[in-house]
Amino acid sequence: MRVRAVGLNFADTLQIAGKYQVKPALPFTPGLELAGDVIEVGEGVTHFKPGDRVAGYVDWGAMAEECLVPESMCFHIPDGISYEVASSFIIAYGTSHIALADRGQLQPGETLLVHGAAGGVGLTAVQIGKQMGATVIATASTPEKLEIAKANGADHVINYREQEFKTVVKELTDGRGADVIYDPVGGDTFLQSMRCINWRGRLLVIGFASGTIPHAPVNYALIKNFSIVGVHWGAYSKKEPQVLRDSIAELMAWTEQGKLQPYISETYPLADYEAALQQLVDRKAKGRIVLTTNA
Numbered sequence: 001m002r003v004r005a006v007g008l009n010f011a012d013t014l015q016i017a018g019k020y021q022v023k024p025a026l027p028f029t030p031g032l033e034l035a036g037d038v039i040e041v042g043e044g045v046t047h048f049k050p051g052d053r054v055a056g057y058v059d060w061g062a063m064a065e066e067c068l069v070p071e072s073m074c075f076h077i078p079d080g081i082s083y084e085v086a087s088s089f090i091i092a093y094g095t096s097h098i099a100l101a102d103r104g105q106l107q108p109g110e111t112l113l114v115h116g117a118a119g120g121v122g123l124t125a126v127q128i129g130k131q132m133g134a135t136v137i138a139t140a141s142t143p144e145k146l147e148i149a150k151a152n153g154a155d156h157v158i159n160y161r162e163q164e165f166k167t168v169v170k171e172l173t174d175g176r177g178a179d180v181i182y183d184p185v186g187g188d189t190f191l192q193s194m195r196c197i198n199w200r201g202r203l204l205v206i207g208f209a210s211g212t213i214p215h216a217p218v219n220y221a222l223i224k225n226f227s228i229v230g231v232h233w234g235a236y237s238k239k240e241p242q243v244l245r246d247s248i249a250e251l252m253a254w255t256e257q258g259k260l261q262p263y264i265s266e267t268y269p270l271a272d273y274e275a276a277l278q279q280l281v282d283r284k285a286k287g288r289i290v291l292t293t294n295a
Contacts (some may be wrong), residue, residue, distance in 0.1 A: 001054060001069050006062045006270070006291040007033040007088030009120060010184075010209055013280050015060065024060045030273075031062025031291075034069070035077060035087035045071050053077040055086035057234075063273055065293050072237050075248050078256050085255070085262045088120075088288035093251045093260070094244070095206065095233040096125040096182070100132060102243060103229050104180045104202045108133030113169055113178035113193070115185045116209060117154060118145035118286050125182045126152050127260050128251075134180070137172060139165050139189075148286055152263060160189075166196035177201060187212035194220045201226040209283065263287035270294075 012030050014020040035055040038048050048054060048071065056074040061067050077086045100106040112129040116122035117138030129136045130153035138154035140146050146157040156172055158165045169178055177198040183190050186208035193203055194216065203226060221228060236244040254260045265287040268276040272291075279285045 001034065001036045001056065001067050001074075002039050003034050003062065003065055003067050003293050004036040004083035005034065005087035005293070006031050007035075007091070008276055008280060008285075008289045008291065009033060009091055010207065010280050011091075013277055016277070022059050029061045029064055031058070031060065031064070031067075033057045033087060033091045034062040034067060035083040035089075036067075039066065041071075047071060048074060048076075053083070053086075055090050057090050063270060063291065065270075072241055075245075075252070078252055080256050081252070084264055084267060084290045084292065088264060088290050089251070089255070089262060090248065091233070092121045092124045092288065093128070093262070094248055095121055095231065096128050097247045097251055098233050098236060098243070099182060099204050099206060099231040100125065100128055100180065101247070103231050104182075104204050106132050106134055106180050109135075110179035111135045111137065111173055111176075111198070113137045113139070113165075113181045113196070114149075114154070115139050115181075115183050115189050115193070117149040117157075119184065119209070119283075120280075120285060120288050121184050121206060122182070123149065123152055123263055123287055126154050129153075129182075131254060131259055137169060137178065145286060148263070152261075164192075166192045169196040173198070180204065182206060184208075185210045186214055188214075190214040190216070194224070194226075197224060197226045199225050203228050205230045264290055266290075267292055 038052045054074045056069040112134040114125045118140045136154045137156045138149035139158045139160045177196045179198045181193045181203045184206035187210035267290045270291045270293045
């Protein structure tokens with residue numbers, strides 16, 4: 001693929017630090033998510049041809065002018081979607097859609113609590129949750145981030161630095177708690193979430209942006225009859241590829257129809273990748289950050 005744009009993910013920072021589940025040998029080129037044009041195809045490739053506009057993801061290597069991408073990890077980009085949007089679309093929206101629709105079984109009318117709601121994946125969960133008919137409660141650390149979450153569909157917002165979110169969630173739900181909780185943060189956020197989840201609730205483990213992997217007191221799960229549900233989106237391409245393709249197709253259709261509006265907060269030239277990644281490390285990113293190439 002001739003790379004036109006690269007979407008940055010928190011996982012990029014983990015991989016560079018040697019803390020991600022996929023650990024390439026040094027030296028390596030980072031980058032998991034990209035969009036561009038097919039230059040040529042290998043033997044047996046049937047879904048793509050040279051010149052096609054495609055988005056894809058790789059184990060590493062996207063931060064380059066050209067990249068080799070497996071056919072199973074590529075998706076056609078509709079004409080109305082830009083390279084920048086497509087490059088920041090697959091992993092974040094894909095993760096949230098699989099999490100909420102497949103793993104969380106979110107239903108219309110249920111209450112969804114989204115942590116890190118102005119971040120790269122959290123904001124997609126807010127948008128998708130609203131599209132699926134849920135009442136969305138969003139948590140974030142600043143008034144600016146909460147405003148972004150609200151502008152993208154959140155019904156209620158909580159500044160977790162000023163309020164104890166578990167108390168507010170119970171107040172907003174008449175004591176029931178949230179039906180589905182989307183947690184890309186981990187640490188104390190996860191532990192508090194167990195205290196404001198509804199009977200038969202689903203607590204989705206997305207990641208650990210806080211840097212702390214929590215140890216769950218499983219007696220809470222027993223007493224409150226809720227499920228702790230892992231979400232390993234990257235494994236779907238090998239374990240359940242059709243579920244993944246159906247998910248991306250639905251997301252692309254929603255975006256074309258204007259039902260989803262990906263929020264890209266900043267773009268950087270490829271040469272400024274270090275400054276762009278530092279925004280993620282410092283947890284200053286609002287929405288998605290994209291690198292663009294001159295290829």
